[in-house]
Amino acid sequence: QSDPSGNYGGWKATCIGMNSAAAVSSLKQEYKENETTLKDAEALAIKVLSKTLDMNKLTPEKVELATLTRQDGKTITRILPANEVEALIAAYEKSEAEAEAAKKEKQQKS
Template sequence: MSRRYDSRTTIFSPEGRLYQVEYAMEAIGNAGTAIGILSKDGVVLIGEKKVTSKLLQTSTSTEKMYKIDDHVSCAVAGIMSDANILINTARVQAQRYTYAYQEPMPVEQLVQSLCDTKQGYTQFGGLRPFGVSFLFAGWDKNFGFQLYMSDPSGNYGGWKAAAIGANNQAAQSMLKQDYKDEITREEAVELALKVLSKTMDSTSLTSDKLELAEVFLLPSGNVKYQVRSPESLSKLLVKLGMTQPAAEAS
């Protein structure tokens, strides 16, 4: 039945569904898992890297984590070419707001503005929805630390903990069980690693298969966005007992 109604984004099925939008959401299920956790002193984002070639310069490139402004970053799951367009759009919007009002753009206003763009691509003919979901992490003076999730339909919502990408339902159920209010950033990192280790496709958890980013406040009051280095991730995994230390060459 769906074949009669899925050739256009503007045609509703008799059940009131837009199949093209649903297909875009299905495409995200093929991407690496990304998890976001809101803590009392920051926001943690962690993602599973699918591209693990030894030739990739990991020190200068990221696959899942992107900085939008000094106070906002995001994790991505889906078609990266689509994500790049939306990330650049969000960066421009954030800078225009800062130029006009001389202060950082509120996090939810930035997310809503980007989701308005995504929703437009589900409404007009000749376009297809963006096949990408985001986890936005940020801080502003209005609501402090915030975590938002958005999907290809343009819908978004604020979350305490959320997962997108492959096996997101299993990750979401684990987060629902183990998340607790007043969680610290260190505990959030440990929880995110625990959930990802049980939901990612790979059998072993190593630093070259992960990206971990954090948004937190410095003692000076400035917002800091930090991506953990592979060396720091390796030490953390060994400390938590989630991987074995590398054997020294004899």
């Protein structure tokens, strides 16, 4: 990434724009270089967007995800179709609901 002055910055687990400080903080905590798979990174992107965007609910109509990978010395750009983004959002919402239910159950036992 580069800023308007042209200075180069980091490109792994970073973001720019509104609420970027909160997003970068989340990414620093959860992104593990050389351990995070592409699927894990896609799920993490949805999690960070969900926590930092000023909207009630993420939808595939409002979120686009793209990946860059290297294959045979070439850079491959892939824009995820809406159904894949929707599946990532649904998986995130399910995990959040399960975590919330577990938290409530733990509080009730205390």
